[in-house]
Amino acid sequence: MPRLCARELTLRIGARTLCDRLTVDFEPGHVWAILGANGAGKTTLLHTLAGLRAPEDGTLLLDGASIFAVTARERARTLALLLQDYDTSMPASVMETVLSGRHPHLAPFAWEGADDYAAADAALAAAGVAHLRERQLATLSGGERRRIELAAVLAQATPVLLLDEPTNHLDLRHQQEILALLAGRGRQPDRLIIMVLHDVNAALRTCDQALLLYGDGSVAHGSCADVITTANLERLYGCPMRELSQDATRYFLPI
């Protein structure tokens, strides 16, 4: 059974149609890339898939039931979302931030126990930021904060992960590390990862499925080999592209 599926999903903002009667099954064991130009509706689609906003039409099933049929708390134990940006105007420590991922797992008046601290520490280590454990969020760089935010999402320990530009603010090495980590997790049976990316080559390395939002309501989706083509990318980004190939790996460059 697909973990998440969209049936005849229509998304509109004002008079614009972002996607029109989209039907797609997100099967477990896959890593999906959502690609599209600025303003095409990638974030809106991701938030809809996360159950944060109701679609204008159509249905959305999480593990076979409507995503709105379960309580927000139950949903938060199945599905986690990494936002594109976080408000950091209020001070907090790194550990408090990562432990917030345990919130849906804890009874209303409970304090975090040893399990929760262990999950938080494992998430910090996976995101490569175990050394920042004792710091305050305000003292970190943008890239370090991004990895703490990712650790908070990982600490939520959900089978479904939705990520909005997870490599924002990260340098090349950390982009590689985080994407490799996500690719490894997403391929495990029962898991599903869907991420919005701007880097087509990162999508090719990390994801096996892609969904292209053209911005005019039409959508292409399928395996990366099928949908990520020069013609599709030129239509998607509105600029000429060239495909290069080395050691059986494809690369796309704007020209």
Next chain:
Amino acid sequence: MHARTLTAMLAVALPVCVGWALMQGSMAIGPGEALHALFAGSDGASAMVVRELRLPRVLAAIAVGGLLATAGVLLQVLLRNPLADPYVLGISGGASSATLAAMLLGLAGWGLNAAAFLGALGTMFLVFGLSRRGGHWTRERLLLTGVVMAAGFGAAISVLLAIAPEGRLPGMVFFLLGDLSATPAPWIGLAVLLAGLALATAMARSLNVLMRGELVAATLGENPLRLRLALYALASLLTAIAVTLAGAIGFVGLVVPHLLRLLGTTDHRWLLAQSALLGATLLLLADTLARTVVAPTQLPVGALTALLGVPLFLFLLARQR
């Protein structure tokens, strides 16, 4: 510093300050006498002074200080702005306008308290209703509506002061600065403080999540709108009671939570209790100084909280990285 250590220190500091405050005043009373007056029920002149004059005022300071600091924490989370204070949304302006109008009409005693409470409550509903018009109840709309309403009440207060007969002016100015000398029934404030603190602490972990943003709270299983409504109602009620009891005492609600955040407490399960304790202690110190430094003249306590709070706050800010 560990949150537990800091909480314990604050919990010790408050009773120590209570003891000190009970001994201060025009009649010198030693620690033994004060204890005797409190617990043995002796009925000499000094016991009467402690029980009838000083204790109610001490309790009022604790209640109002705790209420303002707790409301400050809640509003800072609601507006996600560490510089918000209980008065930013116009509650104190509404209460003050109503009270000054009542003073002009010749009301006194409980009538003034009733006017203050109704003014605060009316403002709470007015700001909520106005900020909710036209769809989403966002914190930007709430903040703007509150700030504009507060400015409007500021103008109303100026008009009321301008048309007031000269004999009533000192009383009106004292009320505006905040004053604990005429606080009726401090136990009402204490009861509301304890109930409000219990309610707020019950949702403290949700507040930690909400502090990261409404969308984050929603992805972690919370209902952000319901949470914000609860925060708004609770913070407004605590502020309304504080203003009703003692007028608009400034600075406690802003400086106390912020000071504790600078000291490293950012988890609301600790921050709420610590703020209530520190707010109570700070206001008690300020009020005791206000009634003793230039005795027999009493200073308005609101001026003292600012005089104590400003340098303390600037020192902590400068010490930060």
